[in-house]
Amino acid sequence: MTGTIAELKVDLEDFALEHTLTTVTDLSCEVERLVASDPETLMPFLWVEAPPSALDELEDVFATDETTDQVECITELYGERLYRMHWIRRIELLVQILVEEEGTILSASGSADGWHLRLLFPTRDALSRTDDYCRSHDLKYEILSIYNIDEGRKGRFGLTDAQQDTIVAAFEQGYYEIPREIDSEELATEFDISHQALSERLRRGHKALVKNTVMIGPRASDDDRDEQPPTSRQ
Incomplete structure (x- = not known):
């Protein structure tokens, strides 16, 4: 039994917010965190970022968004806000992943372009069943990449x-110390x-870390990862 990681882009019309x-x-x-409290409600802790003038209107907009309820601002730091809320509509895909297939949301980010999800399924069959579910319920998404954890630690x-x-x-x-305690030639x-191969390996590794820990939104496919060609559910 091998865990499978999938990266998806989901259309806004089929997702919350x-x-x-x-x-x-x-x-x-x-x-930041997503809790499945029951099959009809999800409770995310959500970091949001926008220009100050846009943040001023945010809570009024939340109040008119039919997919949310019980929105509460937990903290505000340097132009970002952390909200706790309930998602009460358009959560069918997440319920299928979290409840029915016992999957895990590794990351989820949204913008006007859509939602980008990085998901961990316990088996490839669980991902296949989720795909069948989306087909039967006309949920639109694009598969950006699929790979197994046993292909290496690149799952992290x-x-x-x-x-x-x-x-x-x-x-x-x-x-990484200043001054360095070992130079690149010694490490190579x-x-x-x-020396050149080491520099390139570090560069690619740092790029992957930034993409998968810092950046919000769509991520380009890694040079070092074998990926399936993108497919769409339209």
Whole structure:
């Protein structure tokens, strides 16, 4: 039994917060945590970011969004706000993933362009059943990538095994310290690769970490990851 990770782009019309994301200018949001309290309600903790003038109208827009209820601002930090709320409509896809297939939402971010989800399914069959469910319920989405965890540790943060081993070694041996405790040539020797190959491996690894931990929104496919061609559910 092998876990499967899938990255999807879901149309706004088939997901929560369509009204909010299309009404508030330059709004983006990222799920910090998502709790499935029952089959009819999900409770996300949601970071939102927008220009100050747009944030001023945000709570009024939440109040007119039919997919949300019980919206509460938990904290505000440097132009971002953390909200706790209930999603009460257009949650069929998430309920299917979390409740029916016992999947996990690794990340979820939304903007006016749509929602981007990174999902962990316990088996490939669970993903297949979710695809069948979307077909039968006319839920529109695009598959950006699918890969198995046993292809390597790249299931975490999009890193290959070699990238993770190199970054960990660099950290443990002081490559990132000022001044450096080991230089790139010494580190390259440990991995029996050239200085140029080491620099490229670190660059790709850092890019993957930024994409999968910092950035909100769509992510380009990694050079180091074998992916299936994108397909669409229209």
